[in-house]
Amino acid sequence: MKASLKSYINLVCFITLTLLFSTSTANSSSATSLNRFQLVILKQDWYDLKLGHKYTQALPTLKSANTADSLFLIGPNEVESYNWTRQSITLTGQATAKLIQALPRDEDLKKHIQYMARVKREHGWGNPIEPALHLKGFLARVNDELIYGGIFLEPMSELATNYPVIRPGMAEGKAVLHLLPVQIPFVAYDPVSNESAAWDAAIAPEGVRVWGQFPAQMKSHFMSIGTRPEAIEFRNLIKNPKVRELMEQAGKLSQ
Helix, strand or coil: HHHHHHHHHHHHHHHHHHHHHHHHHHHHHHHHHHEEEEEEEEEHHHHHHCCEEEEEHHHHHHHHHCCCCEEECCCCEEEEEECCCCEEEEEEEHHHHHHHHCCCCCCCCCCCHHHHHHHHHHHHHCCCCHHHHHEEEEEEEECCCEEEEEEECCCCCCCCCCCCCCEEEECCEEEEEEEEECCCCEEEEECCCCCHHHHHECHHHHHHHHHHHHCEEEHHHHHHCCCCCCHHHHHHHHHHHHHHHHHHCCCCCCC
16 A cells, blocks of 8 residues: 555656646746748849838738748857847858858849959958848848848948848957948948937048038938938837847847
């Protein structure tokens, strides 16, 4: 009788521990799946997607884009650091290498992009990943929900897009993605300021000479683009509190 009771108690303990472990694992898996940030780089570009200049036109197309066959996916594991103030995402060295491998070759780029890349190389401007990413669409998602989207766009582009853009760069051999609320000409990253000194520091190398020749009134015109209502709206959209929380939890957030 004692042996049977002992066996019964052992069985109950075993079942209880199994259930507790299963519940813990399920909760952990659920938390992981329900707390996910992804930056999806699409294979299609602005022309392929026919995004237009307004977000009202671009958003439905971005929502319906085929993300299953994307060019590259960026999650917390691919991120080395996320500068929240400047909205600049630095990828790890491993992720950078994988991104470069996934990018199309120069000879496969559209002719006008090949020309742009050649001119920049001749002047020592740009970076290795910029041409292949130029005009590519992207989506930012949290838990598979689209929070914003836009295109990669170089600083000197005259394409007026009233929705988010990314400036791709390289620093110490690692890819850096600078998020801007709208296309702000000449800058390499979002100055997030009305001060001329902040703007002068943000000007991309290829724009320095031209920017230096502009009168103050012309500079003020370009600076005002970053403070227009749509720019403020998209800047707030990019600074999504869920993204900040997830990056902080992953230990990737920097100020």
